[in-house]
Amino acid sequence: MVLNDSEQGSNKKNQRAAARHRRADALRRRALSPVRIIFMILMLPATTAAIAVGVFLRTSEFEGPDALLHLVALAGCQAAEALVPGPYWDGEPGYHARNDTDGDGVACGATAPQFAPPQPAADPQPAAAAPQRQVGTAKFVRP
Known part of the structure; x- marks a missing residue:
């Protein structure tokens, strides 16, 4: 049995369509692979950190x-x-x-201990004054 031209053309189209469907199915299986999805989720913090470091390095003084x-x-x-x-x-x-524990403008350095100057003992301390009013300590009276 010999196929005419129209039957051969439709047969080739069906083969190409079937191949296209096979490729699409394979691509879909790879894209929706559970291993790939888990890998992408696990790499999200590393990707975010890399982006943050890159932005910091570019915008730093x-x-x-x-x-x-x-x-x-x-x-x-x-x-x-x-x-x-x-x-x-x-x-x-x-x-x-x-990192500057003593507030002298030097961080992470060994500095000599600074001692406070001695205070004269003859000065009497003034009597405790009434405490100053502070923001946020108001007492409200009901109307």
């Missing part, structure tokens, strides 16, 4: 390596000194006020 040191110094003095040994002065990369 410091250049790239200094901005990275400044970001690491937020984790504490031990993490910052693992990259670059301190001390870090106020206004420079790596300085954060929370």
Whole structure:
């Protein structure tokens, strides 16, 4: 039995359509794979962190390596000194006020202890004055 031209053309179209459907099904199976979905969910925090670090490095007042040191110094003095040994002065990369325990403008550095000057013992303390009014301590009377 010999097929005419119209039957051969429709047969080729059916084969192409079937191949297209097979490719679409395979693509759909890969896209909706549970392993792929779980992997994407697990990678979401890493992707978010990478984007946040990239934005910080680009918008920081410091250049790239200094901005990275400044970001690491937020984790504490031990993490910052693992990259670059301190001390870090106020206004420079790596300085954060929370790492400056004594408030002298030097973070993560060994500083000499500062002693308070001695107070004269002859000055008597003034009598306790009436406490000042503070915001938020008002008492309201019912009308």
